[in-house]
Amino acid sequence: MTLDQLRPGERAVVQTMAxxxxxxxxxxxxxxPGTEIQVIASHPFRGPLVLKAQDAxxxxxxxLARKIPVTRLDMKSGDTK
Amino acid sequence: xxxxxxxxxxxxxxxxxGKSVVMNHLxxxxxxxxxxxxxxxxxxxxxFNAQGTRMRIIDTPGIYSLHSDTEExxxxxxxxxxxxxxxxxxxxxxxxxxxxxxxxxxxxDLEIPMIxxxxxxxxxxxxxxxxxxxxxxxxxxxxVFPMVAxxxxxxxxxxxxxxxxxxxxxxxxxxRPMVFSPQVEAVIGQFEERLAALVPxxxxxxxxxxxxxxxxxxxxxxxxxxALLAAEPELKDAIESLQKDIxxxxxxxxECFRGCAFCPRGQEHxxxxxxxxxxxxxxxxxxKVTHRSNLAxxxxxxxxxxxxxxxxxxxxxxxxxxxxxxxxxxxxxDLSEEAVTTALSPITRLFLALSSSxxxxxxxxxxxxAIPDGFLIPLSIVFPAMIAIYTVMAVLxxxxxxxxxxxxxxxxxxxxxxxxQAIIPLILAFGCKVPAVLSAxxxxxxxxxxxxxxxxxITIPCAATMGALAGLSQKFGANxxxxxxxxxxxxxxxxxxxxxxxxxxxxxxxxxVPPLRAPQLDNVLVKLWMRLRxxxxxxxxxxxxxxVGIRILLDLGVLSFLAGFDKISVRFLxxxxxxxxxxxxxAVQRYMGPVxxxxxxxxxxxxxxxxAMISVSLPCLPTSVLLARENGWRTLVIAYAAASAVxxxxxxxxxxxxxxx
Numbered sequence: 001m002t003l004d005q006l007r008p009g010e011r012a013v014v015q016t017m018a019x020x021x022x023x024x025x026x027x028x029x030x031x032x033p034g035t036e037i038q039v040i041a042s043h044p045f046r047g048p049l050v051l052k053a054q055d056a057x058x059x060x061x062x063x064l065a066r067k068i069p070v071t072r073l074d075m076k077s078g079d080t081k
Numbered sequence: 082x083x084x085x086x087x088x089x090x091x092x093x094x095x096x097x098x099g100k101s102v103v104m105n106h107l108x109x110x111x112x113x114x115x116x117x118x119x120x121x122x123x124x125x126x127x128x129f130n131a132q133g134t135r136m137r138i139i140d141t142p143g144i145y146s147l148h149s150d151t152e153e154x155x156x157x158x159x160x161x162x163x164x165x166x167x168x169x170x171x172x173x174x175x176x177x178x179x180x181x182x183x184x185x186x187x188x189x190d191l192e193i194p195m196i197x198x199x200x201x202x203x204x205x206x207x208x209x210x211x212x213x214x215x216x217x218x219x220x221x222x223x224x225v226f227p228m229v230a231x232x233x234x235x236x237x238x239x240x241x242x243x244x245x246x247x248x249x250x251x252x253x254x255x256x257r258p259m260v261f262s263p264q265v266e267a268v269i270g271q272f273e274e275r276l277a278a279l280v281p282x283x284x285x286x287x288x289x290x291x292x293x294x295x296x297x298x299x300x301x302x303x304x305x306x307x308a309l310l311a312a313e314p315e316l317k318d319a320i321e322s323l324q325k326d327i328x329x330x331x332x333x334x335x336e337c338f339r340g341c342a343f344c345p346r347g348q349e350h351x352x353x354x355x356x357x358x359x360x361x362x363x364x365x366x367x368x369k370v371t372h373r374s375n376l377a378x379x380x381x382x383x384x385x386x387x388x389x390x391x392x393x394x395x396x397x398x399x400x401x402x403x404x405x406x407x408x409x410x411x412x413x414x415d416l417s418e419e420a421v422t423t424a425l426s427p428i429t430r431l432f433l434a435l436s437s438s439x440x441x442x443x444x445x446x447x448x449x450x451a452i453p454d455g456f457l458i459p460l461s462i463v464f465p466a467m468i469a470i471y472t473v474m475a476v477l478x479x480x481x482x483x484x485x486x487x488x489x490x491x492x493x494x495x496x497x498x499x500x501x502q503a504i505i506p507l508i509l510a511f512g513c514k515v516p517a518v519l520s521a522x523x524x525x526x527x528x529x530x531x532x533x534x535x536x537x538x539i540t541i542p543c544a545a546t547m548g549a550l551a552g553l554s555q556k557f558g559a560n561x562x563x564x565x566x567x568x569x570x571x572x573x574x575x576x577x578x579x580x581x582x583x584x585x586x587x588x589x590x591x592x593x594v595p596p597l598r599a600p601q602l603d604n605v606l607v608k609l610w611m612r613l614r615x616x617x618x619x620x621x622x623x624x625x626x627x628x629v630g631i632r633i634l635l636d637l638g639v640l641s642f643l644a645g646f647d648k649i650s651v652r653f654l655x656x657x658x659x660x661x662x663x664x665x666x667x668a669v670q671r672y673m674g675p676v677x678x679x680x681x682x683x684x685x686x687x688x689x690x691x692x693a694m695i696s697v698s699l700p701c702l703p704t705s706v707l708l709a710r711e712n713g714w715r716t717l718v719i720a721y722a723a724a725s726a727v728x729x730x731x732x733x734x735x736x737x738x739x740x741x742x
Contacts, residue, residue, distance in 0.1 A: 008391075028145035029593055030180045032360050041391045047492035048501065048590050050390050054180050055208065057390065057596075059488040061500060061589035 001072060004049065004065035006039045012070035013037070014053075030054040031068065088136045090243070091161055093188060094172030095181060096143025097595050099200045099230040101125070103172060104140045105607070106236045107243070124160065131244040139164065145180070147187040148301060151525070161191060162289040168246070169195040170239075175212050175227070176204035176596070178371060182363035189221065189256040190294040196254075197225045198239060203232075204596060207382075209374050216370040222257035231601055258293070259362050265354055272296040279319050301355055386597055389485050396489045402482060403508075410469040414548070417465035425460065429453045444633060451629040451680075456621075466544040467613065470512040475608040479600040483508075484592060491590050498580030499533045500524060500590035506533060510541040514704040516612070517541075518711055526587025531716045532579040534708055538700035539724045540572040542671075549675035550692050556679055559688035563739070567693045567731050575727065654729070655736030657681075660691040664728060668699035690735045698728040 006012055014035045030053045031037070041050040046062045060068075092100040108127035125140040141160055142153035161169065171188055173181040188195060199214055214225040224242070228235025260266065273296045280287040280295070287295050299320060389395045432453040439445040477483050483505050491501030502523040510517035517537055524530045542550065542565070553559045643658035650658050659681055667674035674695035678688060700708060700720055709717040 026591060027356065027360075029591055030177075033357065034360075040387070041395070043392045043488070043492055045492050047392070048488055050488060050594065054177065056177050056180060057386070057594040059484075059491070059501070059590055059592045059594055061491060061591065063585065064589035064591060 001070060002066050003037075003051075003060070003068040003070050004062055006042075006049075006070065006072065008039050008042050011036060011038045011073040013073065015069040015071060026060075026064075026068070029058050030056055031058065031060075036073070037070070086134060088134055088167045088246075089139065089164060090136055090168045090170060091139045091141055091164070091166045092170050092172060093141050093157060093161070093184070094143065094198075095145055095174060095177075095184065096593070098143065098172045098174045098181070099198075100140050100143065100172045102230040102604075103170065103198060103200070103228075103236065103239070104138055106230065106233065107240060108138055124156070136243065139166075144184065146184055152522075161188075161193065166193055169193050170198050171195055172198045172200050172230075175199050175202045176208060176210070178205070178210075178212060179364050179367035182366050183359055185221065186259045186359050186363055186366075189223075189258045190291070190297060192255050192258070192291045192294065194254055195223045195256050196239075196242070197221065197223055198230075199225050199227045200230050202227045202235075203229045207380055211372040211374060213370045213372065217366075220257075220366055220369065223254055231598075231604075259359065261355060261358050265358060269293065269296050269300065272300060276320075279316060297355060382597055389482075389597070390488075390594070392489075395485070399482070399486050399489045402477075403486065406473040406477065407511075410466070410473060413469040414465050414551070417468075418461045421461040421465065422457065425453075425457060429457065443637065447633045447637075448629060451633070452625070456625060460621075466548040467512070468609075470544045471609050471612045472605070474509060474512055475605040476600045477508075478608075479598070479604050481595045481597045484594050487590070487592060488594060495588060496580060497532070497536065497576035498583030498588055499529050500526075500588055500592075502590060502592055503529075503533045507537055507541065510537040510543065511547075513543050513545070513612075514538055514541075514700065515707060518704060518707045521711065525591075526583065527712075529583045529587040531712045531719075532576075532583055534712050535716060535720045535723060536572065536576050536579060538704050538708060538720055539697055539727060540568050540575060542568060542696050545670075545672035546675070546696060549672040550696065553675045553678060553688050553692050557683050557688035558685040559692050560685070563689050563735065564693045564696055567735065568696045571697045571727050571731065575723065653736065654690060654694070654732035655739070656687045656691045656694075656732065660687060663691055664694045664698050664732075667695050667701065668705075669702050671695065671698070671701045674698070686739060686741055689739065690732055693735055694728045694732045697724065697731055699724045 003012070003014075014031055014033055014037060026032075035053050037051045037053045039049060039051050040057065043049070048059045048061050049065050050057060050059050052058075092104055094100050104125065104127060108129045124142070126137060127140075128135060128137050130136070139160055141157040144151070144154045144157050146154065147158055148154055160166065169188055169191075171185050173185060185197065197217065199212065199217065202212065205212055212227070214227045218225040226235055226239045226242070228239065230236060261269065273292050276287065276296055276299070277292055282292075283289070285291070290298065389398060432449055436446055436449040439449055477486075484502075486508070487501040487504045489501070490504040494501060494503050497503075503521075505523055506517045506521040509520055514537065518534050521530050521534050521537075524533055550559075550561065550564055554561045643662065646658035646661065650656055650661055654661075660678060660683065663674045663677040663681070666677055675692060678691055678695075683691070699705075705717055705720075708720060
């Protein structure tokens with residue numbers, strides 16, 4: 001699944017992204033493969049997603065979020081972490 | 082160039098981490114301090130003396146990594162390697178330690194003496210993290226200074242250290258570069274050997290890099306500085322073919338026989354492997370020195386942040402903030418206009434009395450009657466508007482509310498082809514176009530940035546223009562709603578058309594949202610002062626000179642030849658030829674347009690049409706210069722063409738639609 005499918009409150013881990021270079025902008029913001037994220041807010045009308053990654057709050061446009069593969073953590077494993 | 086006794090110190094760190102605050106404390110100079118990413122877009126330098134040694138401090142643009150993907154990264158990289166920097170002060174955000182340390186690890190590769198300023202330890206503590214500065218120092222091999230720069234805590238220690246180091250350079254300490262996994266190290270080692278043979282050395286540096294740093298830099302497929310390699314085309318070709326070998330897997334290291342693209346480290350690109358390992362190293366390093374306490378309680382700040390970050394009630398709240406900010410600006414302008422006019426009335430009367438006594442000389446009388454007008458309008462309307470708008474902007478920047486507005490505005494701005502960050506330049510444009518065009522750098526895409534810059538320079542009235550237009554409405558009863566309404570219509574239409582030219586990937590937002598904080602009075606005042614001091618030296622003389630100049634031209638009948646155009650311009654635009662001068666003169670300074678109009682005998686209708694045409698006409702001279710510098714000549718030409726067309730269209734339509742009043 002991809003980042004844009006997550007709902008507010010859900011946690012996920014970023015997977016390896018295809019391609020290179022273009023993703024550095026995301027790396028700079030801390031959205032690297034293996035990073036655990038939590039969606040804080042999802043703006044309506046296909047607006048941006050606001051997430052927490054590595055203690056920082058990051059806003060990502062919907063189209064960009066659609067290109068970021070993630071694995072959702074179910075609530076239990078998310079809580080034990 | 083630097084002299085022998087001078088020490089060059091570079092401040093390096095992420096955007097918004099407090100580099101400028103540290104700089105201000107060390108040097109006492111006024112570098113602008115801000116709370117939204119991308120403010121320190123230009124290098125700021127200052128000097129201070131310590132024990133007879135001159136220290137030059139360079140404040141570099143905020144960057145997250147040293148890869149050469151962005152202009153800011155390339156600038157910082159160049160400064161560090163080519164400016165003979167003696168010491169790097171790496172400002173690290175204690176509350177985002179893991180991410181900050183990625184850059185720290187890259188800096189350690191450069192083998193330049195370094196110290197770490199561990200800033201915002203209070204924020205870290207608030208979210209339950211205690212960071213061992215001793216531990217961090219042991220693991221990186223460089224001194225660490227914990228501090229809360231905005232409150233001035235811990236800065237004295239840093240200053241004392243720098244003073245000590247002025248007298249004993251032996252303090253200078255190169256840190257411990259990170260070690261990659263054996264496979265990656267093997268590739269780096271071999272790459273180093275090849276580079277050593279290829280690249281001529283300058284002492285122990287190759288192309289200003291330590292050999293290892295150069296190898297890693299090239300492995301990560303970073304473009305080397307073009308200027309650096311342009312002198313040596315053969316070297317450039319050799320390096321590029323080496324990079325290609327590695328990425329295609331024909332380059333074989335001693336660890337395996339299959340070539341790098343097939344390295345067991347993963348199917349990823351070798352560039353990705355080093356980046357990933359560095360990320361992991363930063364994560365481990367952060368974990369080793371961080372002690373998490375469970376004392377983290379949901380603070381007041383965190384609660385407000387979570388409310389503002391949600392679409393509801395975040396968006397309405399932010400709109401309310403924007404609304405009240407501008408209501409405050411208007412209130413202040415109304416209040417101050419009366420006060421300033423009253424205060425200046427004795428001077429006005431004095432000039433009035435003077436004008437009757439010099440009526441015999443046309444030039445003198447024009448001068449005498451023009452001077453009070455020239456001063457009154459700028460001081461009673463333009464200046465208060467600038468104070469009010471700059472104050473509001475400074476507060477919004479300092480609190481971290483601006484980036485939140487960017488997130489809230491993202492969806493709203495997407496039809497115009499620009500990401501949410503565009504809201505910052507758009508709002509700033511209501512103050513002045515010059516900082517607005519500069520801050521458009523917050524939008525990463527080149528086309529998106531050009532579109533945004535064209536749109537805001539044409540359609541948004543700056544504080545000075547708004548003040549001058551208000552004067553127009555007062556003097557002739559020109560209709561402000563019509564003038565601003567037509568600007569808004571042009572913004573929508575022009576934006577929708579230009580937005581079509583922005584490629585999809587440039588529309589997407591990727592932005593860090595910094596924590597909220599209470600505005601710091603001294604930050605706000607410093608910023609206000611820096612922006613206002615230009616008013617008296619640059620703006621006021623120009624306003625007065627034009628006002629006086631136009632008066633004299635009118636009285637001497639020089640402009641009367643324009644009456645020849647009256648037929649055409651009245652027929653199509655509803656204004657006389659002389660008013661067209663006002664529209665054209667806005668290319669020098671837009672707010673001068675209305676000032677020129679005020680010296681003409683106009684009807685309310687004429688003033689409205691001319692004012693509306695001015696408010697969407699050519700960008701002013703300083704803005705034009707910046708527009709070309711930031712976005713290229715093409716953008717400037719497009720802006721001029723669009724502005725001329727739009728301005729004439731507005732005149733034409735208003736003339737056709739407006740009833741005579």
